[in-house]
Amino acid sequence: MASRKYKNKEVGRLEKKFCDKHGIGKCTNFKIVQSLGLIYHVQKHMNDFISVDSFNYTMLNIKEVVNAPFFTDYDSINHSIKYYKKLQEYVCVVVNITETNAFVSTVYPVNKKRINKLKQQ
Secondary structure: OOOOOOEEEEEOOHHHHHHHHHHOHHOOOEEEEEEOOHHHHHHHHHOOOOHHHHHHHHHHOOHHHOOOEEEEEEOOOOEEEEEEOOOOOOOEEEEEEEEOOOEEEEEEOOOOHHHHHHHOO
């Protein structure tokens, strides 16, 4: 049986200004991709969403979160960027960065208090 090669979906790019600010300039313009396997990583957070509709809406609008976030936070320890946005509820899209690419690793809901606390740091 031949293995299938799934295509990833591009949902954005790492911006130069953000990369330079956080000392990851070599990652400038990396494509941010979403794979079919993302659903397996997000399943553990499904019950944290306010409804099935909110979960589905979030999964369909990952590109919107990445391209027009309310707030972004760089995690230098895990080499990832967290994009926050209000859709039907506040959500976080986590993008991991490797030496050669950037990919959406998980998505979960958050409360606004947590975002405000991060913004004050």
